[in-house]
Amino acid sequence: MLELRTVIDTMQQCGSVQLFANYEKSAGNYFADADGNLFLDVYTQISSLPLGYNHPALLNAFQNDSEVRALVNRPALGVFPADDWPRKLRDVLLSVAPPGLRHVMTMMCGACSNENAFKAAFILYCTKKRGGKTTFTEEEMKTALLNIPPGAPDLSIMSFKGLNSSGAFHGRTFGTLATTKSKAIHKLDFPSFEWPVARFPEYKYPLEEFKRENEQQDKECLAHVEEQFDKWEKKKPTAGVIIEPIQAEGGDNHASPEFFQELQKICNRRGAALIIDEVQTGCGPTGKMWCHEHFNLPSPPDLVTFSKKMLTGGFYFKPEYLTPQPLRIFNTWMGDPSKLVMLEQVIKVIKTEKLLQLVEETGKVLKNGLHSLETEFPSMMNSVRGRGTFLAFDVATPELQDKIVQTLKQNGVLGGSCGIRTIRLRPALIFEPKHAELFLEILRKTLRQLNGHRPASYASHATDFSLPFIETHTTACTDPYRTDNSSPMPTCDA
Amino acid sequence: MLELRTVIDTMQQCGSVQLFANYEKSAGNYFADADGNLFLDVYTQISSLPLGYNHPALLNAFQNDSEVRALVNRPALGVFPADDWPRKLRDVLLSVAPPGLRHVMTMMCGACSNENAFKAAFILYCTKKRGGKTTFTEEEMKTALLNIPPGAPDLSIMSFKGLNSSGAFHGRTFGTLATTKSKAIHKLDFPSFEWPVARFPEYKYPLEEFKRENEQQDKECLAHVEEQFDKWEKKKPTAGVIIEPIQAEGGDNHASPEFFQELQKICNRRGAALIIDEVQTGCGPTGKMWCHEHFNLPSPPDLVTFSKKMLTGGFYFKPEYLTPQPLRIFNTWMGDPSKLVMLEQVIKVIKTEKLLQLVEETGKVLKNGLHSLETEFPSMMNSVRGRGTFLAFDVATPELQDKIVQTLKQNGVLGGSCGIRTIRLRPALIFEPKHAELFLEILRKTLRQLNGHRPASYASHATDFSLPFIETHTTACTDPYRTDNSSPMPTCDA
Incomplete structure (x- = not known):
């Protein structure tokens, strides 16, 4: 990862780069980075992936000659x-x-x-x-x-x-x-x-x-x-x-x-x-x-x-x-x-897959879970809001906002921030209730780690993260426990 | 063609549309329209096609899984x-x-x-x-x-x-x-x-x-x-x-x-x-x-x-x-x-195909030919100029500019205009001397037709257009002699 950063750094301003991705191994709601870490993605390329990574319908979209011709002409x-x-x-x-x-x-x-x-x-x-x-x-x-x-x-x-x-x-x-x-x-x-x-x-x-x-x-x-x-x-x-x-x-x-x-x-x-x-x-x-x-x-x-x-x-x-x-x-x-x-x-x-319905359903799980968390951590988060899975909550300070996004990342979740002290969720439309549960679990762990600003101790919480939730078609190395804290995390508004 | 125009007209301002294309049949330097007409293209989508239509290298660019993944992720x-x-x-x-x-x-x-x-x-x-x-x-x-x-x-x-x-x-x-x-x-x-x-x-x-x-x-x-x-x-x-x-x-x-x-x-x-x-x-x-x-x-x-x-x-x-x-x-x-x-x-x-050299070579043929034509039709065209195949010449009036582009089209060439009274050539990099010769022949025919503003009589000049020049890998219907004059031809500066 560091090596890739060194190469790109000779060619452009790359301070905004958070992670280099492995888009062969990324799948569904999971983003794989170049080092083999896997992340549950609730940010989805600044909210721009409708069906997550490598959806079969998209992988097959250019099977026909006529689609390839639309591409090259x-x-x-x-x-x-x-x-x-x-x-x-x-x-x-x-x-x-x-x-x-x-x-x-x-x-x-x-x-x-x-x-x-x-x-x-x-x-x-x-x-x-x-x-x-x-x-x-x-x-x-x-x-x-x-x-x-x-x-x-x-x-x-x-x-x-x-x-x-x-x-x-x-x-x-x-x-x-x-x-x-x-x-x-x-x-x-x-x-x-x-x-x-x-x-x-x-x-x-x-x-x-x-x-x-x-x-x-x-x-x-x-x-x-x-x-x-x-x-x-x-x-x-x-x-x-x-x-x-x-x-x-x-x-x-x-x-x-x-x-x-x-x-x-x-x-x-x-x-x-x-x-x-x-x-x-x-x-x-x-x-x-x-x-x-x-x-x-x-x-x-x-x-x-x-x-x-x-x-x-x-x-x-x-x-x-x-x-x-x-x-x-x-x-x-x-x-x-x-x-x-x-x-x-x-x-x-x-x-065909009734994804708008799924968004509603998953959104309910997510929102209910966030409401529980704001009750559990009232000094850290509040103002849970949103429609469908387009959800957000505020946190106590801009510093906490940064820390939450960073700690989520260390715990295997790519999240996003916005505004001055808001965490936003932007999962793909294929985000299911099981992914919502997984996210909520990791967010809870993250808030616990950061509660009272005591130093995070990742190893002791490792078992909180239920690996079975990870989709079985994901062939990537499933090690979301990155302990390095290498990347700066500027807010990537776009 | 008219039918397609009627459909698109219900959805957007489409006054700029000149022709509907058949991009399956377009090949190399030849543009095929939806009615089966074939045109030698010296305009190439407002100068945006490097290798013409359906170049094999591009058709094969997405053969590998990793390229498809670059596309869908x-x-x-x-x-x-x-x-x-x-x-x-x-x-x-x-x-x-x-x-x-x-x-x-x-x-x-x-x-x-x-x-x-x-x-x-x-x-x-x-x-x-x-x-x-x-x-x-x-x-x-x-x-x-x-x-x-x-x-x-x-x-x-x-x-x-x-x-x-x-x-x-x-x-x-x-x-x-x-x-x-x-x-x-x-x-x-x-x-x-x-x-x-x-x-x-x-x-x-x-x-x-x-x-x-x-x-x-x-x-x-x-x-x-x-x-x-x-x-x-x-x-x-x-x-x-x-x-x-x-x-x-x-x-x-x-x-x-x-x-x-x-x-x-x-x-x-x-x-x-x-x-x-x-x-x-x-x-x-x-x-x-x-x-x-x-x-x-x-x-x-x-x-x-x-x-x-x-x-x-x-x-x-x-x-x-x-x-x-x-x-x-x-x-x-x-x-x-x-x-x-x-x-x-x-x-x-x-x-590998030394296309910059080809551009120089073809450009010389084109430019020499244009110089001959400006000598032959001094009252119609002048100021031949340019580098490589990025060539242009001026014509006597803005009206003649329009007429030349329209008549070229009727004679089987997609050309472009620019400025107030300029005709510009923007062929693809694969434009060869033989295509240059063909273009010059059709331009000469066009200028003759328009010379002295006598009414164009397309049929009598049909044999001027040497079909053997058309690339043999083109499977399209080779009928560039469109006699309809349906499309308005606004200048498509972009």
């Missing part, structure tokens, strides 16, 4: 799509479209999906302002090339950040980074657009105990959204509002269905696009294909962006966001057909 | 790279690194490569301004999250545009789009950064006839670069200068080696990064792996970005552009290992 999809592309868009992407949406564009990654959703919002906003006219003035054409108004208008996209918590994460390209409000280190030294930021609710848990306080949060934050619209109307009118159904990198911050319903009303009234960023929440981990389905919105969001578990980037949209001219939402590749070959298999498995 | 490369990733970076990407560069980051596409090169430039610029200090003030941390200085400083990236021609193209995400100066339609309605734009030389051809005038162009444009540095120094200091070795989308605008040498000197003196955007020129089409190798720069450029034919995005960089902290040049996927599986094969084929 990557077209400029916007110009020369394959003859089966319309079918794929329809049968794969539209088969899981958010209720009410029937249009979709493919992209490369989450950031570029959000960037292009912004563009769609700006285009519709400006087209409306022109009274529907789809031609441009000479001045607009000229100033667009100079990056100044009216051709490049001073418009904005609104995003969210809680008063005391870390905020939105929508990507790191310059457009999306302007709306990202998670950590300063993501943004330092980069010029940006000064755009409106509205308050995101900060709930107290358990929700049923703090109903009044949390409703008050919703109210104040919605009022703040209105304020922001007013404040920026003269300066840089807001063409769109982007929001995650659950602010993930920001600390798994939730808002109620009522909050989202009201937000949609405000956007409609203000003529701004409501962009739901489902990059991390989409594709099932909350128990529904799209997290915003939990919100019972009276009409679909204007734009819904996706990536990660969907394997391809892209966005669904209402027909009014079809651009009046071609080539305005465009790039060379416009996605990658080989990702749809895999996504088609993923969706098939989700349906 | 896509990691967060910045956190959990596979144990063979350091080797791949070294043996694949560094094996073709521009002379003098030994560091590389992978990305997803050209735009995101350029966005991240900008970030690297901004980070080094700010670190230097801090006297090398790698910590931040409270104020910087706070203002970065607010998108305002000093944390989000008012810095700029300089790009280029000729006085009378179309300009730079560096991508369509919000950061890169600010430096893109090709067409207004790419930029209209999007807020942007007001950043410096320097003049790009506008040469007269043939070069040897206009030596004095062209040197004068260089001189004036370099003076303009200096002026821009001065002008923006107070307002938004320039941290980097991005330039294509050949402005491709802008109209295949060239600048001399001397221009680039002087530009590098200016950047060094001004403390700004020189970013060479080799997204379209990289990976061999000019006869060298990297086009800037033709410029004999005394030291390597600071950053060299790539994508398209390289199959993966990314950038090479000098070691001083290693960020002082991890996670500042970062995203979830950081590229895609499966693209390196293919790139490894591409590089092997380039080397």
